Amino acid sequence: xxxxxxxxxxxxxxxxxxxxxxxxxxxxxxxxxxxxxxxxxxxxxxxxxxxxxxxxxxxxxxxxxxxxxxxxxxxxxxxxxxxxxxxxxxxxxxxxxxxxxxxxxxxxxxxxxxxxxxxxxxxxxxxxxxxxxxxxxxxxxxxxxxxxxxxxxxxxxxxxxxxxxxxxxxxxxxxxxxxxxxxxxxxxxxxxxxxxxxxxxxxxxxxxxxxxxxxxxxxxxxxxxxxxxxxxxxxxxxxxxxxxxxxxxxxxxxxxxxxxxxxxxxxxxxxxxxxxxxxxxxxxxxxxxxxxxxxxxxxxxxxxxxxxxxxxxxxxxxxxxxxxxxxxxxxxxxxxxxxxxxxxxxxxxxxxxxxxxxxxxxxxxxxxxxxxxxxxxxxxxxxxxxxxxxxxxxxxxxxxxxxxxxxxxxxxxxxxxxxxxxxxxxxxxxxxxxxxxxxxxxxxxxxxxxxxxxxxxxxxxxxxxxxxxxxxxxxxxxxxxxxxxxxxxxxxxxxxxxxxxxxxxxxxxxxxxxxxxxxxxxxxxxxxxxxxxxxxxxxxxxxxxxxxxxxxxxxxxxxxxxxxxxxxxxxxxxxxxxxxxxxxxxxxxxxxxxxxxxxxxxxxxxxxxxxxxxxxxxxxxxxxxxxxxxxxxxxxxxxxxxxxxxxxxxxxxxxxxxxxxxxxxxxxxxxxxxxxxxxxxxxxxxxxxxxxxxxxxxxxxxxxxxxxxxxxxxxxxxxxxxxxxxxxxxxxxxxxxxxxxxxxxxxxxxxxxxxxxxxxxxxxxxxxxxxxxxxxxxxxxxxxxxxxxxxxxxxxxxxxxxxxxxxxxxxxxx
Numbered sequence: 001x002x003x004x005x006x007x008x009x010x011x012x013x014x015x016x017x018x019x020x021x022x023x024x025x026x027x028x029x030x031x032x033x034x035x036x037x038x039x040x041x042x043x044x045x046x047x048x049x050x051x052x053x054x055x056x057x058x059x060x061x062x063x064x065x066x067x068x069x070x071x072x073x074x075x076x077x078x079x080x081x082x083x084x085x086x087x088x089x090x091x092x093x094x095x096x097x098x099x100x101x102x103x104x105x106x107x108x109x110x111x112x113x114x115x116x117x118x119x120x121x122x123x124x125x126x127x128x129x130x131x132x133x134x135x136x137x138x139x140x141x142x143x144x145x146x147x148x149x150x151x152x153x154x155x156x157x158x159x160x161x162x163x164x165x166x167x168x169x170x171x172x173x174x175x176x177x178x179x180x181x182x183x184x185x186x187x188x189x190x191x192x193x194x195x196x197x198x199x200x201x202x203x204x205x206x207x208x209x210x211x212x213x214x215x216x217x218x219x220x221x222x223x224x225x226x227x228x229x230x231x232x233x234x235x236x237x238x239x240x241x242x243x244x245x246x247x248x249x250x251x252x253x254x255x256x257x258x259x260x261x262x263x264x265x266x267x268x269x270x271x272x273x274x275x276x277x278x279x280x281x282x283x284x285x286x287x288x289x290x291x292x293x294x295x296x297x298x299x300x301x302x303x304x305x306x307x308x309x310x311x312x313x314x315x316x317x318x319x320x321x322x323x324x325x326x327x328x329x330x331x332x333x334x335x336x337x338x339x340x341x342x343x344x345x346x347x348x349x350x351x352x353x354x355x356x357x358x359x360x361x362x363x364x365x366x367x368x369x370x371x372x373x374x375x376x377x378x379x380x381x382x383x384x385x386x387x388x389x390x391x392x393x394x395x396x397x398x399x400x401x402x403x404x405x406x407x408x409x410x411x412x413x414x415x416x417x418x419x420x421x422x423x424x425x426x427x428x429x430x431x432x433x434x435x436x437x438x439x440x441x442x443x444x445x446x447x448x449x450x451x452x453x454x455x456x457x458x459x460x461x462x463x464x465x466x467x468x469x470x471x472x473x474x475x476x477x478x479x480x481x482x483x484x485x486x487x488x489x490x491x492x493x494x495x496x497x498x499x500x501x502x503x504x505x506x507x508x509x510x511x512x513x514x515x516x517x518x519x520x521x522x523x524x525x526x527x528x529x530x531x532x533x534x535x536x537x538x539x540x541x542x543x544x545x546x547x548x549x550x551x552x553x554x555x556x557x558x559x560x561x562x563x564x565x566x567x568x569x570x571x572x573x574x575x576x577x578x579x580x581x582x583x584x585x586x587x588x589x590x591x592x593x594x595x596x597x598x599x600x601x602x603x604x605x606x607x608x609x610x611x612x613x614x615x616x617x618x619x620x621x622x623x624x625x626x627x628x629x630x631x632x633x634x635x636x637x638x639x640x641x642x643x644x645x646x647x648x649x650x651x652x653x654x655x656x657x658x659x660x661x662x663x664x665x666x667x668x669x670x671x672x673x674x675x676x677x678x679x680x681x682x683x684x685x686x687x688x689x690x691x692x693x694x695x696x697x698x699x700x701x702x703x704x705x706x707x708x709x710x711x712x713x714x715x716x717x718x719x720x721x722x723x724x725x726x727x728x729x730x731x732x733x734x735x736x737x738x739x740x741x742x743x744x745x746x747x748x749x750x751x752x753x754x755x756x757x758x759x760x761x762x763x764x765x766x767x768x769x770x771x772x773x774x775x776x777x778x779x780x781x782x783x784x785x786x787x788x789x790x791x792x793x794x795x796x797x798x799x800x801x802x803x804x805x806x807x808x809x810x811x812x813x814x
Contacts, residue, residue: 007101008032009156010136012143019071022143023048027064029140031084031093033152035100036559038464040090047146065091087558088604089464102156105134109163113474116166121173128167135160158447161194162473168200175254177204188217192224195237206244207252214244268330268351271320277397278314281388285318288386289349292370293325297347300361300382302373305390306534306546307484308436308477311374312353314390319351319372326370335360344369358382376484376534391537392546393435398428401438423453430460431470432547436477443472467551481552488533495526496535497561499545500553501573501601503594506542514576515569570605574598578613596632603635611639612648630659646683650676654691661698662793670699690716690725697732706736722759730756734772735789743776750776764791
């Protein structure tokens with residue numbers, strides 16, 4: 001994209017000239033730090049004005065972005081202005097990896113890390129040198145840092161330090177210990193609490209024949225840690241001290257290039273002490289592995305599941321538990337690393353990690369070993385294959401995860417801020433109970449002492465930043481999920497993206513067909529294929545997009561799909577759900593917030609009529625929290641205005657008023673009902689006119705003005721047709737009678753309610769009328785303490801019906 005290049009690893013640099021104004025530099029720097037991700041307006045305002053933003057902050061920010069677009073357009077007339085994209089709830093800087101030094105640094109550093117892990121020390125050192133050469137100073141050192149930049153600076157400095165550590169480690173393997181001694185002295189002084197630089201210096205000095213100086217480094221390190229933190233050096237530092245004291249010969253020379261053994265099998269890693277749950281799966285694998293051992297081997301067992309679900313961890317744990325059944329012991333082979341075939345001893349259990357296809361396993365079958373595979377897709381072509389499908393942790397398995405998040409002091413005691421069990425459960429739920437994601441969240445908390453559990457939960461609750469929060473060092477949930485996505489062909493990737501338009505939770509093939517724009521049969525075929533790829537979960541007749549995969553799909557949809565295609569798909573999905581939302585007999589689905597979420601999506605797409613229709617369905621769902629409900633009705637009110645739907649305006653004003661009434665905000669309710677009545681009369685909507693009058697009568701009743709309330713209800717009760725407004729008027733009139741005259745007077749009006757409910761064929765209203773009539777029989781008299789003022793809505797009173805104010809003023813009705 002054009003010729004503009006950006007540098008943030010040091011002072012801000014823009015090829016063609018960076019903007020001179022400090023605020024413009026702040027906006028651009030913040031967007032570049034989160035390149036290709038949406039940065040919310042609120043986050044940008046917090047960054048620019050961390051203490052006290054002006055009242056016009058949002059408008060001023062728009063002006064800054066406009067000026068930046070002009071500046072970038074000048075630098076690159078073809079593509080510069082398009083680099084800054086407006087995308088709810090903020091802005092996005094669209095850059096390619098080679099246009100930004102920080103992305104180039106991270107890419108080179110990852111390649112260096114991979115080379116080091118594979119034992120290619122020359123390549124590892126080269127990649128990390130090139131990565132580190134991109135740094136010109138601290139991140140955006142010429143721009144004041146607010147909370148977002150401060151966090152990014154900490155993260156990038158940690159990444160730089162890690163790259164430095166791995167470069168030194170690789171160069172030590174290459175025998176460059178003499179050249180490294182001066183630099184390591186500087187690093188040990190610059191990072192007095194980082195043990196790895198001290199241990200590298202100890203190794204370098206020891207290999208130079210300076211054993212006493214190496215031991216002196218350990219002594220100074222220990223003194224610093226004891227004085228500053230009250231702790232002893234870690235086990236690796238202490239082990240190194242013992243080797244130097246013993247004059248270890250192996251330590252005195254660099255390790256050989258590990259590439260000569262790449263691909264060979266190796267001993268199984270030790271059991272993971274933090275392994276949790278999976279009781280049922282372990283029992284199944286233990287039974288299968290022991291049966292295979294007793295049969296002489298040669299069996300093939302596969303653990304399959306979505307990326308990050310913990311397939312390798314489960315296989316390793318199961319192999320350790322069944323090891324006593326295998327005389328040759330368990331061994332591990334990563335087929336993703338090229339190399340010679342293993343030559344295992346008889347009676348070996350070979351754990352084969354990272355199987356992508358049957359071809360990875362076919363050469364191993366003649367070995368006669370029991371093979372325990374880990375694979376995302378089922379390698380179905382293998383003879384006699386037994387499969388264990390692994391899903392996310394079950395809810396009950398997450399209750400013991402608090403130990404993953406608890407920090408310990410030197411004595412092993414939990415810190416005071418260790419997470420409580422319920423916080424761990426919420427974190428696990430926000431991570432989709434995906435083990436990799438939960439571990440990434442735990443790593444974030446451990447790596448940032450200034451974060452509290454509340455900080456972590458806040459980051460995870462925000463959907464737009466959740467995948468960012470689940471990235472710490474090598475633990476990158478987005479990258480793991482993205483690799484599975486990129487492994488699919490174009491059609492499957494497109495289907496996966498479009499499914500993100502469905503609300504969270506289970507969906508059927510008809511809903512999927514609406515999202516994909518196909519018939520049901522083709523949608524089922526697409527879902528089966530995505531289920532094979534472990535990008536969707538199948539559960540009998542329902543399907544589900546796992547939560548973190550749903551977030552990834554939404555990101556990919558925004559970045560890769562044409563806006564007109566997305567808008568058409570949004571329309572199809574909203575129409576499918578709006579039909580159900582309009583059915584009064586349909587019960588709330590598994591996610592009561594689905595209509596509200598879809599209404600928001602429709603509003604963002606400019607589909608005003610669908611926004612209103614979906615919000616109408618919200619009234620029949622289990623109620624979300626009051627803030628979300630009020631936001632939904634306010635959004636639909638604006639949509640109704642935009643499409644000039646006056647009855648819908650009146651309806652949304654009335655629902656906002658009902659919400660205010662429920663939460664005892666009577667003045668706001670009265671104002672909104674007055675506006676609703678004006679709109680309804682203006683467009684001749686008799687039903688909404690009646691409902692507004694009923695709402696105003698309820699307010700009068702709450703204030704003790706029963707005569708005025710009864711008078712206001714008269715015109716609605718006189719209407720000839722059986723309408724919902726007339727039913728509600730009879731309901732309120734019964735409450736007025738109960739307050740004025742007693743139960744017998746109310747009985748007639750509740751009887752009218754029953755008659756109208758039968759005429760309307762509304763079971764919920766019929767049950768309400770019958771409950772109210774029974775309550776008159778069982779609780780009549782001045783001792784009445786509670787009244788069901790609306791279906792399912794009770795109000796508690798002191799000394800009888802409407803004899804005084806509710807017990808808890810300011811609380812919602814019970």
